[in-house]
Amino acid sequence: MIDPEFFARRAAEVAPDLIGHLLIVGETGGIIVETEAYEPGDPASHSFGGPTLRNQSMFGPSGHCYVYRSYGLHWCMNIVCRPGHAVLLRALQPTHGLDVMAVRRGTQTEKALCSGPGKLTVALGVDKSHDGLPFDGHSISLIAPSFPLSPVQSVRIGISRAVDLPWRWYVAGSPWLSRKS
DNA sequence: CATTTGATGTCCT
DNA sequence: GGACATCAAATGC
Numbered sequence: 001m002i003d004p005e006f007f008a009r010r011a012a013e014v015a016p017d018l019i020g021h022l023l024i025v026g027e028t029g030g031i032i033v034e035t036e037a038y039e040p041g042d043p044a045s046h047s048f049g050g051p052t053l054r055n056q057s058m059f060g061p062s063g064h065c066y067v068y069r070s071y072g073l074h075w076c077m078n079i080v081c082r083p084g085h086a087v088l089l090r091a092l093q094p095t096h097g098l099d100v101m102a103v104r105r106g107t108q109t110e111k112a113l114c115s116g117p118g119k120l121t122v123a124l125g126v127d128k129s130h131d132g133l134p135f136d137g138h139s140i141s142l143i144a145p146s147f148p149l150s151p152v153q154s155v156r157i158g159i160s161r162a163v164d165l166p167w168r169w170y171v172a173g174s175p176w177l178s179r180k181s
Numbered sequence: 182c183a184t185t186t187g188a189t190g191t192c193c194t
Numbered sequence: 195g196g197a198c199a200t201c202a203a204a205t206g207c
């Protein structure tokens with residue numbers, strides 16, 4: 001399991017370190033290949049402006065989930081770092097339970113199973129009921145890579161505020177990203 | 182191929 | 195009422 005100290009840092013420090021970790025939810029999972037950091041004081045972050053009913057998990061214990069509804073219909077999954085900080089999981093390389101994920105996603109094309117924040121929650125079966133749950137190896141696990149990767153740093157995607165903050169990290173050339181880079 | 186559009190939860194003004 | 199950390203299908207070149 002991951003040292004709790006790993007999560008109790010700034011989101012912008014945790015996000016690149018999460019690249020290469022194996023995320024397991026139930027019988028499905030994959031390797032994290034794309035993340036984004038959101039911090040307090042960051043106008044694009046849900047924690048900007050303090051706690052609300054919706055974002056309260058973002059101010060809860062580090063190393064837990066923050067799951068929210070995006071655009072009224074998609075679930076998005078974050079890992080909470082220190083209070084008000086969270087890392088959005090944007091894409092996975094599918095490794096576990098591909099058949100189950102394909103059924104949930106209703107697609108045959110393996111490269112599109114987890115290639116986006118709204119897609120990977122469907123593939124993993126994550127929804128509001130996972131909000132606030134810990135990555136403790138019970139229903140949700142996180143396993144460190146055997147060797148560190150060197151992700152590429154870039155600007156975030158799909159936001160309209162603080163668009164210049166270079167807080168997106170991804171595995172260069174990976175075919176599993178939410179968009180080609 | 183690129184661009185537009187529809188689905189509609191939760192928070193903010 | 196409007197904005198939004200999105201996706202897939204429809205439409206237009």
